[in-house]
Each structure stands twice: as C-alpha cells, then as structure tokens.
Amino acid sequence: MDTFPHDPRTIRARIRRYERALREEQVRFDGIRDGAGTRYMLGPLYLLLGDTAGALRSFAWFAKTFPDDSGDPVHLLCWTLACEFIPIKPLAAKGSDGLGSDAGHSRVPSRDRGHRPSTA
Numbered sequence: 001m002d003t004f005p006h007d008p009r010t011i012r013a014r015i016r017r018y019e020r021a022l023r024e025e026q027v028r029f030d031g032i033r034d035g036a037g038t039r040y041m042l043g044p045l046y047l048l049l050g051d052t053a054g055a056l057r058s059f060a061w062f063a064k065t066f067p068d069d070s071g072d073p074v075h076l077l078c079w080t081l082a083c084e085f086i087p088i089k090p091l092a093a094k095g096s097d098g099l100g101s102d103a104g105h106s107r108v109p110s111r112d113r114g115h116r117p118s119t120a
Contacts, residue, residue, distance in 0.1 A: 008049060015045050032065065039065075040072040047078050055082040 005011050018038040025032050032039065039062060046055035059079045062069070071079070
C-alpha cells in the first residue's frame with residue numbers, strides 16, 4: 001500500500017477525509033488523540049498538490065493544536081520544504097540587502113564546511 005496517493009483528486013479527497021475526521025474527534029472528545037497519525041499527513045499531502053499555502057496553514061494548525069508534539073520525520077521535512085518555498089519576492093527581486101535576499105550568502109556550502117584545514 002502506498003502511503004501517498006498519486007492522483008490529485010485522490011489527494012484532495014484524502015485531505016478532506018483527514019481534516020473531517022480530526023474535526024469530528026475534536027468535537028466528540030474535546031481533544032485530538034489521533035493514534036493513526038493523520039495529523040502528520042496533512043502538510044505533506046498539500047505539498048503533493050503543489051499547494052504551499054495550504055501546507056503552511058496545515059503546519060500552523062499543527063503547531064497551534066499540538067504544541068508539545070515533536071512531529072514525524074517526513075512531516076518535519078515537508079514543513080521545512082514548505083518554508084523554503086515561501087515566495088519572498090518584493091525585496092529579493094529588487095536586489096536589496098533586506099529580508100528575503102540572500103544578503104551575500106551563498107546557498108552552496110563551502111568545501112571545507114567552515115572547518116579550518118588541518119596542518120598535519
């Protein structure tokens with residue numbers, strides 16, 4: 001069984017089903033227990049659709065609803081990727097040194113990774 005569906009309609013249906021189940025659990029039990037871990041799947045599913053804004057809303061909801069939950073590795077990776085894909089164009093497009101520009105930093109790590117070469 002695939003964890004993630006491939007068809008966009010199936011992905012949307014799964015998102016709706018998971019969100020509905022979590023809302024119903026919140027109402028029924030005055031909290032979400034989610035033993036199946038569906039709360040970890042919402043953000044990654046939104047990313048599969050290419051919906052970064054939906055993924056970020058999902059991750060914000062997760063952080064607010066489960067403040068003590070450290071997350072799942074795939075969930076955390078997708079959260080990081082969603083944050084990386086946030087378009088910060090107004091200042092970066094102008095080439096300013098403000099927020100959103102790389103401020104002179106290269107995204108390519110140096111070969112020495114910040115370590116001084118050994119003298120041995």
